Amino acid sequence: MPKGQITDGLRFGRFPITAVQPVVEGGKFPAKALPGEGIVVGATSFREGHDQLGVSAVLLDPSGAERQRVRLAPPRGERGMGTDRWEGVLTPSETGNWSFVIEAWHDRYGTWHHNAEVKIAAGIDVELMLAEGAALLREASAEDFRSDWDKGVLRDAAGKLADQSLSTEERLGAGFGHDVAGVVAHQPIRELVTVSEKYPLLVERDRAGRGSWYEFFPRSEGAVKDHNTGAWTSGNFRTAARRLDAVAGMGFDVIYMPPIHPIGVQHRKGPNNTLVAGPHDPGSPWAIGAAEGGHDAIHPDLGSFEDFDAFVARANELGLEVALDLALQAAPDHPWVAAHPEWFTTRVDGSIAYAENPPKKYQDIYPLNFDNDPEGLSNEILRIVLLWVSHGVKIFRVDNPHTKPVWFWEWLIAEVNKSVPGVVFLAEAFTRPAMMHALGRAGFQQSYTYFTWRNTKKEIEEYFHEVSHESPAYFRPNFFVNTPDILTEYLQYGGPAAFKVKAVLASTASPLWGVYAGYELYEHVARPGAEEYIDNEKFEYKARDWDAAAESGRTLAPFITRLNHLRRDHPALQDLQNLTVHQSTDDSTVVYSKHKTLADGSKDTLIVVVNVDPHVTKECSVALDLAALELDPQDITPGGGFYVDDLISGESWEWGEFNYVRLDPHVEPAHILSVRRMPQ
Numbered sequence: 071m072p073k074g075q076i077t078d079g080l081r082f083g084r085f086p087i088t089a090v091q092p093v094v095e096g097g098k099f100p101a102k103a104l105p106g107e108g109i110v111v112g113a114t115s116f117r118e119g120h121d122q123l124g125v126s127a128v129l130l131d132p133s134g135a136e137r138q139r140v141r142l143a144p145p146r147g148e149r150g151m152g153t154d155r156w157e158g159v160l161t162p163s164e165t166g167n168w169s170f171v172i173e174a175w176h177d178r179y180g181t182w183h184h185n186a187e188v189k190i191a192a193g194i195d196v197e198l199m200l201a202e203g204a205a206l207l208r209e210a211s212a213e214d215f216r217s218d219w220d221k222g223v224l225r226d227a228a229g230k231l232a233d234q235s236l237s238t239e240e241r242l243g244a245g246f247g248h249d250v251a252g253v254v255a256h257q258p259i260r261e262l263v264t265v266s267e268k269y270p271l272l273v274e275r276d277r278a279g280r281g282s283w284y285e286f287f288p289r290s291e292g293a294v295k296d297h298n299t300g301a302w303t304s305g306n307f308r309t310a311a312r313r314l315d316a317v318a319g320m321g322f323d324v325i326y327m328p329p330i331h332p333i334g335v336q337h338r339k340g341p342n343n344t345l346v347a348g349p350h351d352p353g354s355p356w357a358i359g360a361a362e363g364g365h366d367a368i369h370p371d372l373g374s375f376e377d378f379d380a381f382v383a384r385a386n387e388l389g390l391e392v393a394l395d396l397a398l399q400a401a402p403d404h405p406w407v408a409a410h411p412e413w414f415t416t417r418v419d420g421s422i423a424y425a426e427n428p429p430k431k432y433q434d435i436y437p438l439n440f441d442n443d444p445e446g447l448s449n450e451i452l453r454i455v456l457l458w459v460s461h462g463v464k465i466f467r468v469d470n471p472h473t474k475p476v477w478f479w480e481w482l483i484a485e486v487n488k489s490v491p492g493v494v495f496l497a498e499a500f501t502r503p504a505m506m507h508a509l510g511r512a513g514f515q516q517s518y519t520y521f522t523w524r525n526t527k528k529e530i531e532e533y534f535h536e537v538s539h540e541s542p543a544y545f546r547p548n549f550f551v552n553t554p555d556i557l558t559e560y561l562q563y564g565g566p567a568a569f570k571v572k573a574v575l576a577s578t579a580s581p582l583w584g585v586y587a588g589y590e591l592y593e594h595v596a597r598p599g600a601e602e603y604i605d606n607e608k609f610e611y612k613a614r615d616w617d618a619a620a621e622s623g624r625t626l627a628p629f630i631t632r633l634n635h636l637r638r639d640h641p642a643l644q645d646l647q648n649l650t651v652h653q654s655t656d657d658s659t660v661v662y663s664k665h666k667t668l669a670d671g672s673k674d675t676l677i678v679v680v681n682v683d684p685h686v687t688k689e690c691s692v693a694l695d696l697a698a699l700e701l702d703p704q705d706i707t708p709g710g711g712f713y714v715d716d717l718i719s720g721e722s723w724e725w726g727e728f729n730y731v732r733l734d735p736h737v738e739p740a741h742i743l744s745v746r747r748m749p750q
């Protein structure tokens with residue numbers, strides 16, 4: 071029988087431990103984590119009476135060995151509010167199935183310290199309190215797990231506490247000394263330890279949660295138009311590979327391509343989403359499948375498997391991972407349609423309804439039906455995914471996963487990773503939060519988000535808080551600034567400043583961000599009445615003159631390059647949960663910080679200030695929550711402030727709690743300030 075408890079089998083232990091986080095569906099699914107990522111761990115724990123409670127979180131590696139133990143404290147902002155909430159940060163170091171537990175315990179030293187302070191000041195039980203302190207420290211000095219040095223510190227203090235030849239102040243001073251505080255902070259004097267259940271933490275490889283994505287259509291790179299006939303010669307993997315140097319040069323690390331398979335002929339779409347294609351129109355790459363093959367084939371215009379392998383190899387040489395689109399649907403001429411009619415929903419008249427994602431209509435594709443032959447269809451898809459994995463693809467961007475059953479994704483992602491660990495899936499599910507979150511729980515490592523449509527200060531602050539503090543255990547946001555489908559009004563009408571604003575927000579707030587080609591050229595003209603690019607590359611070739619843009623200087627590429635380099639250089643930008651929103655007096659100036667303490671104890675802190683009004687210069691005062699920046703005494707200037715260096719403009723300032731800011735969107739709409747830390 072554990073000390074202090076009648077029996078096991080009760081649901082509460084000696085001290086209640088409730089509302090533990092991160093816990094997904096009661097621990098049915100693991101919480102997400104990355105190597106070296108700070109994971110915020112919390113619990114509500116409390117006790118009867120007035121004695122002090124200590125709460126710790128303990129991190130266990132895949133073998134079950136203890137790898138980290140941190141004492142939890144009331145969350146900033148809740149201190150002294152009596153919420154009984156405790157929080158701290160655990161940092162797993164490698165991939166694997168980790169876990170953690172919460173421990174709550176009677177804090178013997180804290181309890182004695184508090185009572186002694188109050189009673190001795192009031193002249194109550196003075197000798198008794200000193201004697202109790204001496205006995206406590208003497209007992210602790212005999213605990214086996216303590217070092218000889220610590221034992222000595224506790225023994226000396228116990229001796230002084232008991233030494234009646236000393237004054238009360240001297241005796242108490244010994245019991246309250248910094249050295250004793252240091253020893254018990256490191257290894258508390260604990261009793262009645264209550265241990266929670268074990269909660270799973272899945273630590274996946276870096277690219278599962280960190281990365282800078284660049285999307286492009288390989289058929290456009292190197293495509294040439296015959297101006298006499300109007301016909302194009304498609305680009306291919308060999309010509310597209312020539313663009314990879316520039317993409318890697320901008321600091322991206324994932325190159326994502328829309329589907330590369332044969333494109334259906336029946337119901338092929340023409341330019342600007344029209345329903346009739348001309349003889350030279352290449353069709354939408356998402357209309358997968360034709361006489362040449364389906365999801366396991368390569369569009370003949372793009373090349374052979376050998377060409378694809380060479381493309382992957384070149385990308386890898388440049389530090390880029392290739393991400394492929396997994397769009398589970400079929401053009402009417404896909405081989406599946408004839409061979410497996412049971413994989414589709416056939417109506418009474420024998421026809422198959424085309425796919426939709428209301429209000430969008432996809433007249434050139436059929437949706438799959440997973441209910442008639444779940445096993446056959448699932449195994450075929452697994453075969454296809456593993457085929458591409460065998461060609462070096464370990465990242466998939468999944469088109470519309472919310473139109474397929476969630477169980478299928480849970481199965482597929484687990485099966486693929488059982489065969490080849492480390493395969494990453496990005497969910498392109500723009501739908502209701504319940505489904506988006508369920509897909510994350512089912513195993514999708516990352517997800518597209520609503521970021522593109524969050525433009526006002528209030529929207530951005532709320533969304534950043536939500537993705538960094540409310541849902542990170544199961545939903546990792548990939549902040550794409552645009553996609554071939556999404557050209558928001560903000561970008562259509564915001565001018566170049568809008569492009570900078572979105573790029574700064576996306577690349578600094580989330581460890582995952584993405585850009586679709588043409589963003590760096592400020593492409594911003596939409597098809598009338600749509601939120602999509604005019605003359606969209608989804609339906610036609612688009613040859614861009616990158617060199618002319620670079621020569622004229624009308625390109626955001628250098629700015630994007632700078633952002634990606636900052637992301638690599640600053641560990642604080644590689645974590646998701648370390649974002650704190652700060653206040654400003656202007657309704658367009660968004661302020662947040664990203665702060666991280668590294669394994670060696672050093673700290674990396676960035677403060678991002680963005681004027682999200684791309685048209686108007688804003689002046690305001692920024693009020694910082696200084697506790698979130700964890701400034702060390704040596705970082706404080708003689709004036710009581712601290713120095714910040716703007717990583718965009720190169721300027722430096724002395725900042726404090728309240729700071730004047732002026733951001734002219736036509737010059738630079740943002741500061742990315744690095745807090746200057748003095749060597750320890």
Ligand SMILES: O=P(O)(O)O[C@H]1O[C@H](CO)[C@@H](O[C@H]2O[C@H](CO)[C@@H](O)[C@H](O)[C@H]2O)[C@H](O)[C@H]1O
Nearest residue numbers: 354356357427431432433434435469470555608
């Ligand atoms: O439905 P979403 O808005 O999430 O968009 C994704 O899926 C679409 C269907 O695959 C895809 O749409 C494109 O391909 C369709 C099939 O060829 C075509 O009918 C659409 O007109 C075209 O936009 C979209 O690109 C993808 O991001």
